[in-house]
Amino acid sequence: MQKIIAANWKMFKTRAEARETAAALVSLLAARQEDAAGRLVIVYPPFTAIAEVADVFAGMAGTATGAQDVYPAEEGAFTGEISPRMLADAGATWVLTGHSERRHVLGESDELVGRKTAFALEQGLSVMLCVGETLAEREAGQLAAVLERQLAAGVANVASERLAGRFAVAYEPVWAIGTGKVAGPEEAGEAHALVRQILRSCVGPVADETPLLYGGSVKPANAAGLLALDNVDGLLVGGASLDANSFAQIIFA
Numbered sequence: 001m002q003k004i005i006a007a008n009w010k011m012f013k014t015r016a017e018a019r020e021t022a023a024a025l026v027s028l029l030a031a032r033q034e035d036a037a038g039r040l041v042i043v044y045p046p047f048t049a050i051a052e053v054a055d056v057f058a059g060m061a062g063t064a065t066g067a068q069d070v071y072p073a074e075e076g077a078f079t080g081e082i083s084p085r086m087l088a089d090a091g092a093t094w095v096l097t098g099h100s101e102r103r104h105v106l107g108e109s110d111e112l113v114g115r116k117t118a119f120a121l122e123q124g125l126s127v128m129l130c131v132g133e134t135l136a137e138r139e140a141g142q143l144a145a146v147l148e149r150q151l152a153a154g155v156a157n158v159a160s161e162r163l164a165g166r167f168a169v170a171y172e173p174v175w176a177i178g179t180g181k182v183a184g185p186e187e188a189g190e191a192h193a194l195v196r197q198i199l200r201s202c203v204g205p206v207a208d209e210t211p212l213l214y215g216g217s218v219k220p221a222n223a224a225g226l227l228a229l230d231n232v233d234g235l236l237v238g239g240a241s242l243d244a245n246s247f248a249q250i251i252f253a
């Protein structure tokens with residue numbers, strides 16, 4: 001399976017800054033085309049910079065642009081929200097749903113994440129569904145229960161035929177996001193095996209072809225070790241993706 005290395009730029013970068021980082025990334029990828037061949041690089045800029053990044057990536061094989069969120073309606077009176085068609089129009093082909101900052105800072109429910117996932121897929125976007133437990137949930141022995149709840153709700157309204165080739169899951173333990181604490185190989189390996197098993201029970205055999213990404217304090221120094229684990233088909237990188245050189249080191253890890 002081709003490894004997916006994704007950059008979540010969160011609420012960072014103006015249009016000019018995004019263009020500059022994307023252009024630097026394209027030069028770094030072009031300089032190492034053979035190593036880049038086994039990678040799909042997805043960048044999720046803030047909404048305002050999607051068109052800039054998509055423009056820089058146009059014609060660069062193995063790259064894609066995504067959005068960090070989406071609203072599950074075609075259009076309407078939803079102030080502040082953005083539809084799949086608007087994202088596609090700006091050049092996004094992927095979207096994140098259920099990122100832990102949306103769940104825990106913005107209060108998104110499992111049910112809303114499920115509606116977003118289903119609607120974005122229906123409207124032709126590829127979806128990267130994020131799941132993961134908080135420290136309190138892990139310490140209370142609820143890892144499997146949390147993953148079951150988030151995954152089941154995440155794909156609740158999706159026909160499994162829609163998933164092949166356009167769906168990925170990112171496992172991001174909340175306690176490892178932006179904290180410098182990365183899940184150790186054992187923790188990450190165990191969680192990824194669980195995600196695969198639960199996903200299989202939700203959507204059937206397509207689960208085996210669904211890329212599973214690890215996220216949470218991924219850095220150039222730990223990327224290769226994480227990518228070598230069973231059931232880790234890619235990485236979702238926040239802080240270390242903001243600089244093109246650091247992100248390229250992760251891409252080529």
Ligand code: PGA
Nearest residue numbers: 177178216217237238239
């Ligand atoms: P981090 O963020 O790499 O800065 O921990 C990852 C994410 O939130 O997707």
